[in-house]
Amino acid sequence: MISGAEIVIRCLQEEKVDCVFGYPGGSVLHIYDALFKQEQVKHILVRHEQAAVHAADAYSRSSQKVGVALVTSGPGVTNTVTGIATAYMDSIPMVVLCGQVPTQYIGQDAFQECDTVGITRPCVKHNFLVKDVKDLAVTIKKAFHIAATGRPGPVVVDIPKDITAQLCDFEYPKSIQMRSYNPVVKGHLGQIKKAVQMLQEAKRPIIYSGGGVILSDASDKLTQLAHKLDFPVTNTLMGLGGYPATDRQFVGMLGMHGTFEANNAMHYADVILAVGARFDDRVIGNPEHFGEEKRRVIHIDIDPSSISKRVKVDVPIVGNVADVLDEMLKLMDGSFKADPEVADWWKQIDEWRGRKSLAYRQSEHIMPQFVMEKLYEVTGGDAFVTSDVGQHQMFAAQYYKFDKPRRWINSGGLGTMGVGLPYGMGVLMANPGAQVACVTGEGSIQMCIQEMSTCKQYGFPIKIINLNNGMLGMVRQWQEMFYSKRYSQSYVTSLPDFVKLAEAYGHVGMKIEKPEDVEPALRKAFTEHKDDLVFMDFIIDPAANVFPMVAAGKGLTEMILAEEL
Amino acid sequence: MRHIISILIENEAGALSRVAGLFSARGYNIESLTVAPTEDPSLSRMTILTRGSDDVLEQITKQLNKLIDVVKVVDLSEAPHVERELMLIKVRATGKDREEMKRMADIFRGRIIDVTETAYVIELTGASSKLDSFIAALDAGLILETVRTGVCGVGRGDRILKV
Numbered sequence: 001m002i003s004g005a006e007i008v009i010r011c012l013q014e015e016k017v018d019c020v021f022g023y024p025g026g027s028v029l030h031i032y033d034a035l036f037k038q039e040q041v042k043h044i045l046v047r048h049e050q051a052a053v054h055a056a057d058a059y060s061r062s063s064q065k066v067g068v069a070l071v072t073s074g075p076g077v078t079n080t081v082t083g084i085a086t087a088y089m090d091s092i093p094m095v096v097l098c099g100q101v102p103t104q105y106i107g108q109d110a111f112q113e114c115d116t117v118g119i120t121r122p123c124v125k126h127n128f129l130v131k132d133v134k135d136l137a138v139t140i141k142k143a144f145h146i147a148a149t150g151r152p153g154p155v156v157v158d159i160p161k162d163i164t165a166q167l168c169d170f171e172y173p174k175s176i177q178m179r180s181y182n183p184v185v186k187g188h189l190g191q192i193k194k195a196v197q198m199l200q201e202a203k204r205p206i207i208y209s210g211g212g213v214i215l216s217d218a219s220d221k222l223t224q225l226a227h228k229l230d231f232p233v234t235n236t237l238m239g240l241g242g243y244p245a246t247d248r249q250f251v252g253m254l255g256m257h258g259t260f261e262a263n264n265a266m267h268y269a270d271v272i273l274a275v276g277a278r279f280d281d282r283v284i285g286n287p288e289h290f291g292e293e294k295r296r297v298i299h300i301d302i303d304p305s306s307i308s309k310r311v312k313v314d315v316p317i318v319g320n321v322a323d324v325l326d327e328m329l330k331l332m333d334g335s336f337k338a339d340p341e342v343a344d345w346w347k348q349i350d351e352w353r354g355r356k357s358l359a360y361r362q363s364e365h366i367m368p369q370f371v372m373e374k375l376y377e378v379t380g381g382d383a384f385v386t387s388d389v390g391q392h393q394m395f396a397a398q399y400y401k402f403d404k405p406r407r408w409i410n411s412g413g414l415g416t417m418g419v420g421l422p423y424g425m426g427v428l429m430a431n432p433g434a435q436v437a438c439v440t441g442e443g444s445i446q447m448c449i450q451e452m453s454t455c456k457q458y459g460f461p462i463k464i465i466n467l468n469n470g471m472l473g474m475v476r477q478w479q480e481m482f483y484s485k486r487y488s489q490s491y492v493t494s495l496p497d498f499v500k501l502a503e504a505y506g507h508v509g510m511k512i513e514k515p516e517d518v519e520p521a522l523r524k525a526f527t528e529h530k531d532d533l534v535f536m537d538f539i540i541d542p543a544a545n546v547f548p549m550v551a552a553g554k555g556l557t558e559m560i561l562a563e564e565l
Numbered sequence: 566m567r568h569i570i571s572i573l574i575e576n577e578a579g580a581l582s583r584v585a586g587l588f589s590a591r592g593y594n595i596e597s598l599t600v601a602p603t604e605d606p607s608l609s610r611m612t613i614l615t616r617g618s619d620d621v622l623e624q625i626t627k628q629l630n631k632l633i634d635v636v637k638v639v640d641l642s643e644a645p646h647v648e649r650e651l652m653l654i655k656v657r658a659t660g661k662d663r664e665e666m667k668r669m670a671d672i673f674r675g676r677i678i679d680v681t682e683t684a685y686v687i688e689l690t691g692a693s694s695k696l697d698s699f700i701a702a703l704d705a706g707l708i709l710e711t712v713r714t715g716v717c718g719v720g721r722g723d724r725i726l727k728v
Contacts (some may be wrong), residue, residue, distance in 0.1 A: 114665060122586055126634075
């Protein structure tokens with residue numbers, strides 16, 4: 001017989017978890033004691049529970065594995081909520097183990113008690129409160145199973161302290177059967193045949209792919225399919241890297257800050273093949289405007305509720321993206337012939353491309369777009385790029401060409417500022433020795449800046465690219481364009497000296513103010529300071545805005561382009 | 566459109582709040598909700614009366630199916646079914662109203678299940694519309710309390726919702 005705390009650790013070992021991100025406290029002391037007595041599961045001590053969850057989330061995003069966080073009851077749990085909601089919105093498999101007050105104290109307003117299951121319910125795929133030590137192992141097994149299968153997502157397991165002290169025999173179930181949870185994997189063959197037929201008839205086709213391609217590790221299959229079809233491909237923000245950005249068929253990201261060619265191609269396509277994407281508001285703009293064009297939609301998604309939610313779908317295919325694409329490829333073997341009119345469509349797309357919607361004007365200041373282009377060059381396009389949320393996120397998405405999946409790590413759905421730095425930590429735990437750039441701004445970075453201390457403790461050599469314009473840039477951009485330049489609370493004064501701050505934490509700091517210094521600084525950071533965390537404070541043109549832009553409520557083709565201003 | 570959704574759900578603590586939370590989070594409305602364990606005590610059956618367009622109903626069904634504890638979901642109202650609701654209504658029964666209340670209960674095939682010097686409790690079962698008509702037929706000033714269970718229903722014949 002072993003204790004509940006030891007059972008928790010044994011379960012993690014059985015799941016081949018090599019590290020957990022966490023923060024100790026009263027309710028998890030038994031678990032931390034069990035953690036101390038073994039070496040297989042490493043622990044990364046963060047400085048705030050929010051960062052533990054973000055790091056576990058990025059560990060998962062940058063690998064295929066389930067990230068794990070461990071926190072104490074009460075404030076430990078409430079601090080994780082932003083991180084859990086972030087992972088939930090982007091369907092990231094994750095298990096969050098939370099301490100809880102002893103069973104007999106639940107409901108008594110005990111010290112550091114909160115209703116964990118109630119608070120997290122709306123932002124988890126599922127959650128559990130363990131009430132009997134005999135259920136502990138099977139509950140943790142279920143948690144990992146639910147997190148990683150079907151449409152993935154975070155699962156919370158709430159474990160009262162007394163349960164971690166009680167003794168029980170340990171047996172980890174090899175597999176799990178749940179009558180209420182049996183996600184579909186294979187797509188319906190009849191539907192897939194219909195889809196292939198529709199693709200064959202398409203005159204103005206587009207492949208629109210999202211995060212589902214990355215989550216299901218289907219990038220190779222998508223690329224194979226796209227090459228076979230010779231159709232244009234666009235990616236959502238979450239889908240970047242799911243199709244190689246340097247490929248001729250790639251027309252760029254679509255949506256609010258998508259390219260001119262991607263948005264036009266999406267809008268005027270007669271057949272859309274949607275793969276693991278969900279037609280969200282940042283992607284299609286105004287749904288009425290989007291609905292004005294007659295088109296047929298094929299939608300592959302593992303989650304039936306994503307299909308026909310915002311856009312009516314003609315051929316729904318529920319299934320795992322990789323499996324469905326596999327079937328499609330088999331069906332098309334040899335016999336597929338695209339419509340000859342697709343050649344005219346390509347001519348049209350090339351004309352749209354001719355607008356060069358991502359061109360920008362240089363100024364005497366550093367342009368943020370320029371920093372991204374140089375970052376791409378210096379890292380050989382092979383870095384893991386984590387980002388926060390705002391203008392810098394869009395610049396990174398537009399100008400860093402991701403050729404591989406799982407390299408672009410950002411909060412797409414929830415749009416959580418502050419994720420970038422802890423995301424870098426998670427990436428490095430899953431991919432030791434990788435080049436990691438955290439693209440951020442002076443607003444976002446300060447939301448989790450305390451993690452510079454964690455980075456020192458564990459030697460995470462993240463390169464922080466701070467695009468500093470002294471403004472909450474995206475807020476300022478909207479105020480400039482839609483609020484007659486009334487810059488309400490978007491100007492940040494009293495910024496810290498980031499160079500000194502980095503140094504105070506024991507890292508390397510650099511301040512870069514001239515365009516000609518951008519590349520040398522990046523090179524120095526990635527070579528000379530390869531093993532150091534380098535905080536690069538780029539003082540950028542405060543007037544730089546993100547274009548193209550589809551304003552809120554506007555149609556996808558009603559873009560504002562940089563050249564028009 | 567009025568729809569009756571029947572749900573088989575794991576009989577576990579918090580299962581009801583998962584369903585109720587889903588409806589409030591996504592802005593769907595619940596007109597009534599009833600829940601109790603089935604002949605298999607590990608399963609509960611929930612009946613929800615809701616209103617919405619076909620698109621909304623499609624989403625409600627899909628979102629319910631996504632809940633891990635939900636075993637099966639069916640929209641009863643899309644095929645032949647029977648539905649019932651139970652009401653207990655306490656009315657003032659004094660003087661000439663005493664005789665009138667008894668008569669009304671008989672007309673609607675209700676039963677008087679509690680009698681005091683001043684009040685009756687009438688039990689009435691039927692389609693929700695019948696219960697509405699009964700309330701409408703009474704003098705509003707004489708109604709002391711109304712308790713309704715909400716709709717429960719079952720598909721006809723071979724339409725069976727079971728694991």
